[in-house]
Amino acid sequence: xxxxxxxxxxxxxxxxxxxxxxxxxxxxxxxxxxxxxxxxxxxxxxxxxxxxxxxxxxxxxxxxxxxxxxxxxxxxxxxxxxxxxxxxxxxxxxxxxxxxxxxxxxxxxxxxxxxxxxxxxxxxxxxxxxxxxxxxxxxxxxxxxxxxxxxxxxxxxxxxxxxxxxxxxxxxxxxxxxxxxxxxxxxxxxxxxxxxxxxxxxxxxxxxxxxxxxxxxxxxxxxxxxxxxxxxxxxxxxxxxxxxxxxxxxxxxxxxxxxxxxxxxxxxxxxxxxxxxxxxxxxxxxxxxxxxxxxxxxxxxxxxxxxxxxxxxxxxxxxxxxxxxxxxxxxxxxxxxxxxxxxxxxxxxxxxxxxxxxxxxxxxxxxxxxxxxxxxxxxxx
Amino acid sequence: xxxxxxxxxxxxxxxxxxxxxxxxxxxxxxxxxxxxxxxxxxxxxxxxxxxxxxxxxxxxxxxxxxxxxxxxxxxxxxxxxxxxxxxxxxxxxxxxxxxxxxxxxxxxxxxxxxxxxxxxxxxxxxxxxxxxxxxxxxxxxxxxxxxxxxxxxxxxxxxxxxxxxxxxxxxxxxxxxxxxxxxxxxxxxxxxxxxxxxxxxxxxxxxxxxxxxxxxxxxxxxxxxxxxxxxxxxxxxxxxxxxxxxxxxxxxxxxxxxxxxxxxxxxxxxxxxxxxxxxxxxxxxxxxxxxxxxxxxxxxxxxxxxxxxxxxxxxxxxxxxxxxxxxxxxxxxxxxxxxxxxxxxxxxxxxxxxxxxxxxxxxxxxxxxxxxxxxxxxxxx
Numbered sequence: 001x002x003x004x005x006x007x008x009x010x011x012x013x014x015x016x017x018x019x020x021x022x023x024x025x026x027x028x029x030x031x032x033x034x035x036x037x038x039x040x041x042x043x044x045x046x047x048x049x050x051x052x053x054x055x056x057x058x059x060x061x062x063x064x065x066x067x068x069x070x071x072x073x074x075x076x077x078x079x080x081x082x083x084x085x086x087x088x089x090x091x092x093x094x095x096x097x098x099x100x101x102x103x104x105x106x107x108x109x110x111x112x113x114x115x116x117x118x119x120x121x122x123x124x125x126x127x128x129x130x131x132x133x134x135x136x137x138x139x140x141x142x143x144x145x146x147x148x149x150x151x152x153x154x155x156x157x158x159x160x161x162x163x164x165x166x167x168x169x170x171x172x173x174x175x176x177x178x179x180x181x182x183x184x185x186x187x188x189x190x191x192x193x194x195x196x197x198x199x200x201x202x203x204x205x206x207x208x209x210x211x212x213x214x215x216x217x218x219x220x221x222x223x224x225x226x227x228x229x230x231x232x233x234x235x236x237x238x239x240x241x242x243x244x245x246x247x248x249x250x251x252x253x254x255x256x257x258x259x260x261x262x263x264x265x266x267x268x269x270x271x272x273x274x275x276x277x278x279x280x281x282x283x284x285x286x287x288x289x290x291x292x293x294x295x296x297x298x299x300x301x302x303x304x305x306x307x308x309x310x311x312x313x314x315x316x317x318x319x320x321x322x323x324x325x326x327x328x329x330x331x332x333x334x335x336x337x338x339x340x341x342x343x344x345x346x347x348x349x350x351x352x353x354x355x356x357x358x359x360x361x362x363x364x365x366x367x368x369x370x371x372x373x374x375x376x377x378x379x380x381x
Numbered sequence: 382x383x384x385x386x387x388x389x390x391x392x393x394x395x396x397x398x399x400x401x402x403x404x405x406x407x408x409x410x411x412x413x414x415x416x417x418x419x420x421x422x423x424x425x426x427x428x429x430x431x432x433x434x435x436x437x438x439x440x441x442x443x444x445x446x447x448x449x450x451x452x453x454x455x456x457x458x459x460x461x462x463x464x465x466x467x468x469x470x471x472x473x474x475x476x477x478x479x480x481x482x483x484x485x486x487x488x489x490x491x492x493x494x495x496x497x498x499x500x501x502x503x504x505x506x507x508x509x510x511x512x513x514x515x516x517x518x519x520x521x522x523x524x525x526x527x528x529x530x531x532x533x534x535x536x537x538x539x540x541x542x543x544x545x546x547x548x549x550x551x552x553x554x555x556x557x558x559x560x561x562x563x564x565x566x567x568x569x570x571x572x573x574x575x576x577x578x579x580x581x582x583x584x585x586x587x588x589x590x591x592x593x594x595x596x597x598x599x600x601x602x603x604x605x606x607x608x609x610x611x612x613x614x615x616x617x618x619x620x621x622x623x624x625x626x627x628x629x630x631x632x633x634x635x636x637x638x639x640x641x642x643x644x645x646x647x648x649x650x651x652x653x654x655x656x657x658x659x660x661x662x663x664x665x666x667x668x669x670x671x672x673x674x675x676x677x678x679x680x681x682x683x684x685x686x687x688x689x690x691x692x693x694x695x696x697x698x699x700x701x702x703x704x705x706x707x708x709x710x711x712x713x714x715x716x717x718x719x720x721x722x723x724x725x726x727x728x729x730x731x732x733x734x735x736x737x738x739x740x741x742x743x744x745x746x747x748x749x750x751x752x753x754x755x756x757x758x759x760x761x762x
Contacts, residue, residue, distance in 0.1 A: 001553075001618040003396025008389070014635065015384025172382075206599045206619045207626060214591025221587065237382040238587045241634065245588060250631065253622065254395065 001205050001254035008249050010143045011167040014241065016233070018169050019046065019133055022053035022090075025167050026131070030087030032059045035077065035101045037093040038066070044177040046135055050092055060084045062104075065093070068150045068157065068269055068276070069100030071116045078107045078115060089130035094182075095139025098132045098165070099147035105130040106162045119149045124162035132168045137175060137240040138186035138277065140193060140247025142168035150270060157270035170244065172237040176230065183230060184332040185277025186243065191219050191328070192280040193246040196258045199288070200364040202297040204255040211251050213305045215242050220306070223332060260363035261287045264373050267351045272343060281334035282341070285326040286380035290372065292318055294365060338380050348377040382586050382635035389630050391524045392548040395622065397614070399550050400427065400514055403434035403471075406548050407512070411468030413440045416458065416482045418447070418474040425558040427516055431473055441465045443485075446474070449531045449538065449650055449657070450481030452497045459488045459496060470511035475563075476520025479513045479546070480528035486511040487543045500530045505543035513549045518556060518621040519567035519658065521574060521628025523549035531651055538651035551625065553618040557611065564611060565713040566658025567624065572600050572709070573661040574627040577639045580669070581745040583678040585636040593632050594686045596623050601687070604713060641744035642668045645754050648732045653724060662715035663722070666707040667761035671753065673699055675746060719761050729758040 013021050026032060034050065041047040062077045081089075081104060089108075091101035106124030107115040118124050134142040141147065145164045150157040175183075198212035219242065226235050245251070264287070265279035274282075292299060296318060303309040303321035312320065326336050335341055338348075355362075356370030368376070394402050407413060415431065422428040443458045462470075462485060470489075472482035487505030488496040499505050515523040522528065526545045531538040556564075579593035600623065607616050626632070645668070646660035655663075673680060677699060684690040684702035693701070707717050716722055719729075736743075737751030749757070 001396070001615055001622070003399060005392065005394050007392040011386065011388040012634075013386050015382070018384060203615075205622065206602065207596065207623050210595025210599055211592050214595045215588065218587045218591055234382055234584075237635070241382070241586060242588050253393075254618070 002256070004254045006249055006253055008143065008164060010164045010248070012143060012244065013167060013169045015237075016171060016173060018171050019049040020053050021169060022050060022133070025169075026054060026057055026090065027088050027129075028057060030058070031085050032057055032088045032090055033077070033081050033084065033086040033104070034059055034061050034090045034092055035065055035097055035104065036061065036063045037097045038064065040177070041092055041135065044135070044174055046092060046133065046174050050090075050133060060086065065097045065100040067096045068148075068273075069096045069103070070150045070152050071103070071119065072152055074100055074103045074107065074115050074149065077104045081108045082111070087128060089128060091130065091132040092135070094134070094136030095141040098134065098141040099139070099149065101130055101132070102127070102141070102145075102147040102162050103149055103160070115149075116151060119151075119158050119160045122158075122160050124160065127163045129163075129166050131166045134168055134170050134244075135174045136178065136182060136186060137236070137243035138182075138189045140190070140243055142170065143244045143248035146247075148266065148276075155270045157266040159266075168244075170240050172233055172240045175236045175240060178230070180227075180230070181275075181333065183226060184334060185275050187219060187223050187226075187239070187332050188277035188281045188329055188334055190239075190243045190246045191216065192261065192277075192284055194219075194251065195284060196262060197252045197255065199295055199298050199302065200256045200258055202301045205253065208251055208253055208255045209301070213302070215246060215251070216302075216306045218242055220328060223328070256364045258364045260368035260373075260376075263360075263362045263368075264351065264376060267354065268343065268347075271347055271350065272341070274341060278334055278341070281329035281332070281336050282338060282380050283376065285322055285329070285336055286376045288322045288325065289379045290376045291363070292322070294367075336380075338377065348374055351377060383637070385633075385635045387630055387634055389524065389545060391545045391629070393524060393625065394548060394550045396618075397552060397554060399552050400430040401434050402550060403431060403514070406550075407435060407438055407471065408469050408510075409438060411439070412466050413438055413469045413471055414458070414462050414465065414467040414485070415440055415442050415471045415473055416446055416478055416485065417442065417444045418478045419445065421558070422473055422516060425516070425555055427473060427514065427555050431471075431514060441467065446478045446481040448477045449529075449654075450477045450484070451531045451533050452484070452500065453533055455481055455484045455488065455496050455530065458485045462489045463492070468509060470509060472511065472513040473516070475515070475517030476522040479515065479522040480520070480530065482511055482513070483508070483522070483526075483528035483543050484530055484541070496530075497532060500532075500539050500541045503539075503541050505541065508544040510544075510547050512547045515549055515551050515625075516555045517559060517563060517567060518617070518624035519563075519570045521571070521624055521626075523551065524625045524629035527628075529647065529657075536651045538647040540647075549625075551621050553614055553621045556617045556621060559611070561608075561611070562656075562714065564607060565715060566656050568600060568604050568607070568620070568713050569658035569662045569710055569715055571620075571624045571627045572597065573642065573658075573665055575600075575632065576665060577643060578633045578636065580676055580679050580683065581637045581639055583682045586634060589632055589634055589636045590682070594683070596627060596632070597683075597687045599623055601709060604709070637745045639745045641749035641754075641757075644741075644743045644749075645732065645757060648735065649724065649728070652728055652731065653722070655722060659715055659722070662710035662713070662717050663719060663761050664757065666703055666710070666717055667757045669703045669706065670760045671757045672744070673703070675748075717761075719758065729755055732758060
């Protein structure tokens with residue numbers, strides 16, 4: 001096991017009716033900027049619950065943080081925040097609203113730096129305190145210190161790190177109005193988050209292996225049930241909890257991680273606007289195919305423990321585990337090939353060139369260069 | 382799933398050589414009381430590492446917190462802490478040293494209250510900041526806000542709650558000098574902690590079920606390996622990590638818990654001085670036998686997922702799961718019957734009477750009264 005440090009100070013408030021807890025949790029001595037996306041919270045009742053809980057608080061609203069939040073939008077919010085002397089931020093929405101808010105909070109605390117410079121540096125030096133009411137089980141942003149920001153003018157998308165949310169409120173009832181494709185993208189995203197932390201070298205930590213495998217098995221069990229009954233409270237509560245736990249540092253203690261698939265997926269989103277979850281469904285099976293030798297030990301353990309594949313040669317079991325993974329994404333309604341979403345070799349070359357020119361090498365073994373990314377994308381055609 | 386709140390602010394610092402991190406983590410502006418047990422830290426090198434890391438800090442030492450720490454010892458430490466104007470506590474040792482330190486920290490912050498009153502109230506109103514260097518994988522005290530304190534003069538032992546450790550440093554190398562019976566008691570204690578949170582009603586949270594089952598399977602896999610090779614770093618790191626995660630709120634999100642076995646076990650320790658882990662090995666199989674109908678659904682899931690028992694009638698599978706649990710404790714070298722440790726019916730009656738007179742009703746269903754405790758202890762004869 002590798003040495004590690006774990007420190008996640010976010011307060012998770014989970015369950016029916018808990019949005020009302022905002023009254024106790026939000027600060028009364030600070031101007032609060034409430035940030036929103038495009039307006040779905042007006043239709044599902046979340047906006048009313050938030051306003052009711054914060055009646056009498058000093059608030060200002062910022063609307064319009066888009067999916068794959070952009071630095072262009074963040075700059076507008078930062079200007080508004082400065083104008084109003086904001087001291088606390090509350091993101092109400094999905095992972096994109098929260099990710100954007102993380103950059104707003106960071107930029108408001110470091111006025112001398114342009115927000116995009118924070119993203120390029122990868123790390124904020126300070127941030128205003130912020131919190132969330134999370135409406136979409138997917139990104140795990142509600143309990144971590146990361147965010148991914150896009151820059152439209154240059155078609156770039158990169159992650160950066162800042163402080164953790166002070167608290168996050170998750171009421172599974174708010175998921176009942178989500179469209180099916182958002183649920184599918186969320187399930188894909190959560191499954192991929194777990195794989196990024198799990199699909200490396202076996203036995204670095206038995207606990208981390210067991211916890212990740214338990215979560216993957218749970219998602220495989222949940223997905224078809226949720227499709228049939230997306231308004232079942234306990235199903236959606238299970239999904240919402242596993243989404244938060246999939247990316248809150250709990251399953252990466254003492255182990256190596258990968259994240260090459262995410263970095264390639266971000267390029268597809270930046271260049272073609274493909275939803276994040278959808279991009280991962282395309283890239284992940286191909287990553288496993290191209291890196292099957294490097295990941296053989298873990299693929300065999302994954303085959304046996306998660307998919308209960310015990311027959312056949314090692315090669316057969318590895319292949320079947322990859323096929324089952326792709327089939328799982330397809331069972332969610334995802335496309336898993338670049339050709340299905342109209343992406344051709346020009347984009348593959350563009351991503352390979354971008355990685356090579358930036359001299360990046362992603363993944364657990366720091367070997368996913370532009371050339372390896374090309375192989376992965378070619379395997380995803 | 383039940384509504385819940387999760388908030389664990391403890392910083393976990395884990396790995397080889399990490400005791401040196403004290404230099405960065407401990408406060409320089411406060412008088413630090415370092416608390417110890419009987420002196421094993423002098424033999425395993427931990428004392429030297431701590432002193433070296435804290436060279437130049439303002440410290441005072443308190444020695445002699447005993448296994449099953451007593452309020453009598455805590456009172457002495459509190460007097461010393463007042464005399465020296467202590468503002469921060471660092472427990473160096475196992476769960477008992479840390480549990481005692483939690484009460485010292487609480488009593489120092491509330492000088493108007495006798496420490497035993499804090500225990501009887503079950504909750505401290507305040508506490509000085511404190512931290513730990515943990516030397517024994519067992520109680521999980523390193524990452525939670527609970528402690529169990531004994532009062533020798535009345536042979537009582539009760540839990541109470543306070544703030545969380547500010548940080549805990551765990552270096553698996555320090556476990557290499559532990560005597561085998563402490564490792565066995567630790568494995569038993571950790572297994573029992575998980576069972577107390579797991580062995581209730583199935584399906585309240587799929588995630589909590591999967592995580593607990595993964596940990597139980599891990600302990601079953603680890604125990605025989607550790608017996609053969611107690612100086613294997615990765616084995617002991619796995620054990621030390623699972624011990625911390627078994628009682629840090631991570632596997633109780635949204636689910637009911639039991640803890641009746643612990644409350645009965647505490648009585649055996651208070652009356653006969655039996656080690657905590659050893660008491661649980663005796664009581665837990667009997668609790669499962671007496672409450673098998675109430676816990677049938679979870680016992681069947683436990684039989685299948687943890688012990689891979691799939692043959693036979695439901696009744697057979699439940700019985701085999703209980704037998705396997707008792708055999709697991711025996712494989713650690715534990716005795717699992719009261720008669721083996723010389724405890725007879727007089728003690729059983731005394732515990733039943735104590736529970737009945739206090740009108741307590743422990744367990745997930747609040748039905749483990751003195752009469753049910755009597756049945757459990759009779760089943761453990």
